[in-house]
Amino acid sequence: MTTDVTQTLIPFESFQVGQVQEFGAYEVTEEEIIEFASKYDPQFFHLDPEAAKKSLFGGLCASGWHTCAMTMRMMVDNMERRGTSLGSPGVDDLRWRKPVYPGDVLSVRMEVVGLEPSKSRPQIGIVLSTVQTRNQKGEVVMEFLSKGIFPRREARGGE
Amino acid sequence: MTTDVTQTLIPFESFQVGQVQEFGAYEVTEEEIIEFASKYDPQFFHLDPEAAKKSLFGGLCASGWHTCAMTMRMMVDNMERRGTSLGSPGVDDLRWRKPVYPGDVLSVRMEVVGLEPSKSRPQIGIVLSTVQTRNQKGEVVMEFLSKGIFPRREARGGE
Numbered sequence: 001m002t003t004d005v006t007q008t009l010i011p012f013e014s015f016q017v018g019q020v021q022e023f024g025a026y027e028v029t030e031e032e033i034i035e036f037a038s039k040y041d042p043q044f045f046h047l048d049p050e051a052a053k054k055s056l057f058g059g060l061c062a063s064g065w066h067t068c069a070m071t072m073r074m075m076v077d078n079m080e081r082r083g084t085s086l087g088s089p090g091v092d093d094l095r096w097r098k099p100v101y102p103g104d105v106l107s108v109r110m111e112v113v114g115l116e117p118s119k120s121r122p123q124i125g126i127v128l129s130t131v132q133t134r135n136q137k138g139e140v141v142m143e144f145l146s147k148g149i150f151p152r153r154e155a156r157g158g159e
Numbered sequence: 160m161t162t163d164v165t166q167t168l169i170p171f172e173s174f175q176v177g178q179v180q181e182f183g184a185y186e187v188t189e190e191e192i193i194e195f196a197s198k199y200d201p202q203f204f205h206l207d208p209e210a211a212k213k214s215l216f217g218g219l220c221a222s223g224w225h226t227c228a229m230t231m232r233m234m235v236d237n238m239e240r241r242g243t244s245l246g247s248p249g250v251d252d253l254r255w256r257k258p259v260y261p262g263d264v265l266s267v268r269m270e271v272v273g274l275e276p277s278k279s280r281p282q283i284g285i286v287l288s289t290v291q292t293r294n295q296k297g298e299v300v301m302e303f304l305s306k307g308i309f310p311r312r313e314a315r316g317g318e
Contacts, residue, residue, distance in 0.1 A: 040228035042235055043243060056245055056308075064247060065228045069199035072224050076201055084202060086215055088223060088255065094303075095249035144253075149215075 010083035012117070012125035012150040019112040024074030028062060030102035036066040061099035067106075067142045068094070071133045074108045086124065086149040091131075094144040098135070105136040113145070117152065124149050169242035170312040171276070171284035178271040183233030187221060189261035195225040220258035226265075226301050227253070230292045233267045245283065245308040250290075253303040257294070264295040272304070276311065283308050 030049065037046030041063035045055035052060040062070075079085065100106065114128030126147050133142040189208065196205035200222035204214035211219040221229075238244065259265065273287030285306050292301040 036228075040232045042232075043238075043246075045246070063228075063231070064249075065224065065231050068227060069195075069222075069224045072222070073199045073201075079202075087202075087204070090223075090252070090254035090303075092252060093249070094251070094253060096247065144249075 008080075008083045009086065009151050010079075011153040012115070012127065013153045015112050015115055015127045015150070017112050017115060021078065021110045022107065023078045024107040026070045026074055026106040028070070028100055028102060028104045028106060030060060033060060033062045033066065033100075033102060036069070037063050041065060057099040059099075059101060061101055064096040064142070067096065067100050067133060070106055071108055071131065071142065074106070075110070075131070078108070085127075086151060088149060089126070089147050091147065092145040094142070096142050098139055098141045100135065100141050104141075106141070107134055108132070109134065110146070123152055125152050126150075167239075167242045168245065168310050169238075171274070171286065171309040172312045174271050174274055174286045174309070176271050176274060180237065180269045181266065182237045183266040185229045185233055185265040187229070187259055187261060187263045187265060189219060192219060192221045192225065192259075192261060195228070196222050200224060216258040218258075218260060220260055223255040223301070226255065226259050226292060229265055230267055230290065230301065233265070234269070234290070237267070244286075245310060247308060248285070248306050250306065251304040253301070255301050257298055257300045259294065259300050263300075265300070266293050267291070268293065269305070282311055284311050285309075 034047055037043070045052040045057050045061060046063045046066075049060040109132045110129045112127060112129050116126040116128065118124045118126065127150055129146045129148065131144050131146045132140050135141050193206055196202070204211040204216050204220060205222045205225075206219075208219040268291045269288045271286060271288050275285040275287065277283045277285065286309055288305045288307065290303050290305045291299050294300050
């Protein structure tokens with residue numbers, strides 16, 4: 001792995017259970033909520049500020065998938081500072097705990113909760129982390145268990 | 160519930176375990192993959208067709224969250240024909256099984272696998288469904304267990 005695009009991969013061995021990172025300050029706008037929803041989740045409570053007042057949410061709020069996307073952006077920006085992964089097989093237990101409203105400022109808290117070297121592919125390992133997205137009040141608006149694929153140092157040493 | 164925006168809610172009681180729906184034909188473009196990734200997931204394998212050839216994916220592919228978003232769009236379009244939900248508390252076991260490439264045409268298969276009347280909020284129930292997103296070859300590119308909130312008919316009758 002000698003190309004520029006993979007030079008910043010974080011080795012699996014650099015993670016430890018219990019590591020906590022907090023990062024991000026994503027300002028949520030009404031314009032972006034409506035733009036995302038228009039393309040991907042055109043339900044009235046994500047599109048129409050007036051009609052949304054009559055919904056369970058009490059006002060216009062971001063699509064849950066938009067909150068995932070905004071969270072991912074903060075995670076990638078953080079990875080750019082620290083280094084990147086090779087991708088992810090998926091996430092577990094994704095929960096939208098509270099609505100995300102225009103004017104909210106989101107941040108992320110990640111905690112490493114598990115390390116799983118791959119048995120079938122010895123050159124990689126899976127890092128399990130709880131990801132919490134919080135608003136400016138400190139309320140958890142979304143959380144999930146993330147699975148990130150990272151290269152193993154031992155394997156890379158043999159290349 | 161007499162406003163236009165909620166007239167098309169599907170009652171919880173209309174769902175049955177084993178019901179299957181198949182719908183959608185979402186054409187994935189390189190332009191949209193890059194546009195989404197630029198905003199929300201700027202990793203090189205979602206942004207740069209040349210560099211992506213050197214990634215694990217073998218070429219430019221959609222952000223997993225973009226695949227979620229495209230899947231949601233197909234689900235909402237389908238709900239607009241059949242009726243809508245009140246939202247969702249989250250999803251379980253989200254897995255990105257295969258890369259989604261430019262030129263792929265995605266569709267959705269949903270199967271109802273569980274029905275949970277809410278004990279704390281008798282006016283609603285949760286419909287559990289497996290959601291599979293497939294490409295034009297019939298390959299499952301993503302799957303998750305969805306949880307949709309729907310109004311209970313008995314409760315609505317009392318309003």
